[in-house]
Amino acid sequence: MHNGNSIKLLTGNSHVELAQAIAERLGVPLLPCDVTTFSNGEINVKIQQSVRDEDVFIIQSGCSDVNDNLMELLILISACRTASARRITAVIPCYPYARQDKKDKSRAPITAKLVANMLTTAGCDHVITIDLHAGQIQGFFDIPVDNLYSEPIMIKYIKAEIEGWKDAIIVSPDAGGAKRVTNMADKLGLDFALIHRKRKSRYRDQGSRDSQSQSRSGSTNQSRRQSPDFRIQLSSLQMNGIEPDAPVRGEPSDEDGMELLVGNVKDKTVVLVDDMIDTGVTVSLATRLLKDAGAARIFLLASHGLFADTNIPYLMSLPIERLVVTNTIPQLANQAASDNKLVILDVSAILSESIRRSHNGESFGILFGEGGPMENRT
Incomplete structure (x- = not known):
């Protein structure tokens, strides 16, 4: 004592x-x-x-x-x-x-x-x-x-509630969560994947610099051939059909950029893990990208469910089976509006x-x- x-x-x-x-x-x-x-x-x-x-x-x-x-x-x-x-x-x-x-x-x-x-x-x-x-x-x-x-209780939830979890894959919706998902994947003995998100403004800046450089060299096509990263950004990185300009509730769409999925999720159960969900923009882009990449089922897990602007109906419309959060923030009112999709870990x-x-x-x-x-x- x-x-x-x-x-x-x-x-x-x-x-x-x-x-x-x-x-x-x-x-x-x-x-x-x-x-x-x-x-x-x-x-x-x-x-x-x-x-x-x-x-x-x-x-x-x-x-x-x-x-x-x-x-x-x-x-x-x-x-x-x-x-x-x-x-x-x-x-x-x-x-x-x-x-x-x-x-x-x-x-x-x-x-x-x-x-x-x-x-x-x-x-x-x-x-x-x-x-x-x-x-x-x-x-x-x-x-x-x-x-x-909150990782230990999330691992317990995955093992107890996600059928076929041993064949699942853990995914981070952005590069900042890479360490989080790799730790969880290691403890579960599962593969992991990463979604790398870019901002449009970066592409505009990069495109401006490339244009200036190409004008000086006089070889635009050669410059692009020598830049595989630039090719990826402008081709398959169009999020497999997800339009960067598509309006997403919560943040200005002109700031949302292209995404690159590193890892194979085809026909797999995906456990998408983040530390907090506020407007839902990041996870919205991530779930659509995962579905277009062939994910069979998606479970969304987050430590803190901030749920700005009463975003529960919007989040429930995403292609997810369950949204799992902890009660670090009061969630009972949100659960009532979630059509039984929201799970609260204590x-x-x-x-x-x-x-x-x-x-x-x-x-x-x-x-x-x-x-x-x-x-x-x-």
Whole structure:
């Protein structure tokens, strides 16, 4: 036990159902806490019991009204710090602003780092989260961060629920998820494939440079013959019938480019794995490409289902058999609108076990493999 003190659980308004499930698994009640809003929009927090010299875990996910939820978390941390809590751990199932993790354009902010700074300044001692969008976010903190994985429960789902999974193939919808799918494929003993996505603007820039170069050399045809990558981009890379200009709900279509599938999915069951789904543009292009490449069945698995702009009906119209997500974000309302295609994997077991182990000073190693606690699905 952490210095002889007990576990105290707090939650804001972001995901009360998950906090209650964690509390039930630990056999520890949630502390009574009022999180309200003044008429001008300011957030007010009142913790109804003492947390002095206690080991406090604040459960708050970065979902829905992400800015309000983040402010609630920061104020809860600050309130516990000024109330003399011995240690404060922020349990953030879905880390907010995780996609803003690098300066990929001029003057772009690295907001994931800013959030890390704010958590530390508020008084947080430790962070527990699940499937960070980018691993380098752990390095943004000056305090310990445990980034847990939903991979073990996804592997259990694949083995238990996907008929003929031993002949399936694991696919990443973009190059950024290559490591994720190769790890999962290795643990399942399956092949993997990769969809490499390009942006149209890159082709326009490349085409401009090629034209200038060809004008100077006076040998346009020879230049193209000497550039096999350019040939691929302009021929079979037209996504096997998928038009890059086809409108896809969620993002401007003029930014969606051509795709290249590396791997054979013909007549196979495909398990398409991503870390989060927001607008659904990436997975929409991926599923259509996979179907055109001959995939027999497609199961879509993602850690975080953000589902922007009530995109559930749109996602359900894709050529997939099941959409599987975890409950790092509330999903019950989405499940009701999914026509039974949406499967929710419960992460309360892995989070409650991480809290118990953190409090007792035990290793988290078992939580990173299939030996971890079995989560329920609904």
